[in-house]
Amino acid sequence: LNAAVDKDLDTICMKCLEKEPARRYATAGELADELQRFLKGEPILARPLGLVARFWRWCRRNPVVSSLSATVVLAISVSVVSLAVANVRTEESRQLSEASFQDALGAVNDFFTRVSEDRLLNEPGFQVLRRDLLELARDYYGQLIERRSGDPALEEEVAVSHFRLGLIIEELDSSDAAAASYETALKLQRELCRKEPDSKDRMRALSRTLNALGRLATKSGDFDTARQLFDETLSLRESLVRETVDPQERFECDRLLANGWMNIGLLHRNQQEFEQARELIETAQSHRKKTLPVRPTDRAMRRDLAKGWYNLANLGVDLEDVGMVRENVAEAIRELSSLLD
Numbered sequence: 001l002n003a004a005v006d007k008d009l010d011t012i013c014m015k016c017l018e019k020e021p022a023r024r025y026a027t028a029g030e031l032a033d034e035l036q037r038f039l040k041g042e043p044i045l046a047r048p049l050g051l052v053a054r055f056w057r058w059c060r061r062n063p064v065v066s067s068l069s070a071t072v073v074l075a076i077s078v079s080v081v082s083l084a085v086a087n088v089r090t091e092e093s094r095q096l097s098e099a100s101f102q103d104a105l106g107a108v109n110d111f112f113t114r115v116s117e118d119r120l121l122n123e124p125g126f127q128v129l130r131r132d133l134l135e136l137a138r139d140y141y142g143q144l145i146e147r148r149s150g151d152p153a154l155e156e157e158v159a160v161s162h163f164r165l166g167l168i169i170e171e172l173d174s175s176d177a178a179a180a181s182y183e184t185a186l187k188l189q190r191e192l193c194r195k196e197p198d199s200k201d202r203m204r205a206l207s208r209t210l211n212a213l214g215r216l217a218t219k220s221g222d223f224d225t226a227r228q229l230f231d232e233t234l235s236l237r238e239s240l241v242r243e244t245v246d247p248q249e250r251f252e253c254d255r256l257l258a259n260g261w262m263n264i265g266l267l268h269r270n271q272q273e274f275e276q277a278r279e280l281i282e283t284a285q286s287h288r289k290k291t292l293p294v295r296p297t298d299r300a301m302r303r304d305l306a307k308g309w310y311n312l313a314n315l316g317v318d319l320e321d322v323g324m325v326r327e328n329v330a331e332a333i334r335e336l337s338s339l340l341d
Contacts, residue, residue, distance in 0.1 A: 134171060144157075182216070185209045186209045207256060218267055255291065281311050288305050
């Protein structure tokens with residue numbers, strides 16, 4: 001870990017730390033003799049660790065980094081294999097290639113979700129790693145869009161990849177740079193919904209892209225455009241809740257609907273319309289509390305609840321209502337403390 005330490009001394013220490021007793025110094029006398037050779041500047045008997053051994057130890061010291069990196073390497077390796085196999089002109093090979101490609105895509109999508117949502121990776125000391133991992137995902141989605149945009153079988157995945165690319169660019173670069181990816185995703189998703197208007201998955205995807213563009217419009221101060229985008233988002237999510245019967249399937253629809261109400265509430269707050277903001281955010285909170293019993297341990301919904309209390313506390317500051325601030329800060333802290341536990 002410390003490059004300033006003499007290599008021979010490092011080798012002696014690492015031999016002392018070998019997992020298998022037979023690979024360590026047999027006696028204290030042997031270790032004393034080795035240290036004496038080091039002090040006199042004579043050659044030591046122990047051999048330094050090889051590259052493979054050092055890499056393995058690094059993996060054991062850094063399980064989070066090494067496991068995430070392994071996920072990326074595996075996904076990219078599978079992708080390379082799938083692209084190579086695609087050149088073989090047999091139906092069997094084509095099917096194998098497509099299956100490998102889908103496996104790789106699924107791995108990268110899962111990797112992207114973990115890197116985006118894992119709060120640990122956004123803590124001090126991890127931001128550089130998080131940025132590096134997001135850049136890997138950005139490059140993968142960029143290649144997917146470039147190579148498969150004309151593939152009718154992947155229209156939906158390409159549209160979602162444009163959306164995810166927008167999220168990454170917004171995180172790494174700027175809102176303005178992300179807007180182009182979101183706009184492309186929006187255009188593709190509108191067309192997909194036109195082709196299959198009853199698809200709930202396509203409606204959900206479209207609502208997320210509209211919501212992202214509404215968020216960008218709010219940041220830029222274009223409140224009229226933001227309101228139009230958020231209204232369309234809310235309309236789609238209300239339809240999803242009405243049309244979804246199964247409680248487990250509906251849970252995510254209810255969560256998105258509550259977020260839609262809160263986003264419009266925050267828009268009102270940006271426009272200094274505090275009472276309208278309060279009414280909408282309280283509606284969102286009420287809906288979340290009513291929905292939570294379906295999955296009482298769902299972290300995303302409980303995190304949304306905590307954010308709702310926090311936003312209501314900020315409104316209390318705007319309204320100079322000390323009681324409202326104290327009550328909602330206490331609720332937010334209680335929910336976040338429970339999540340941490």
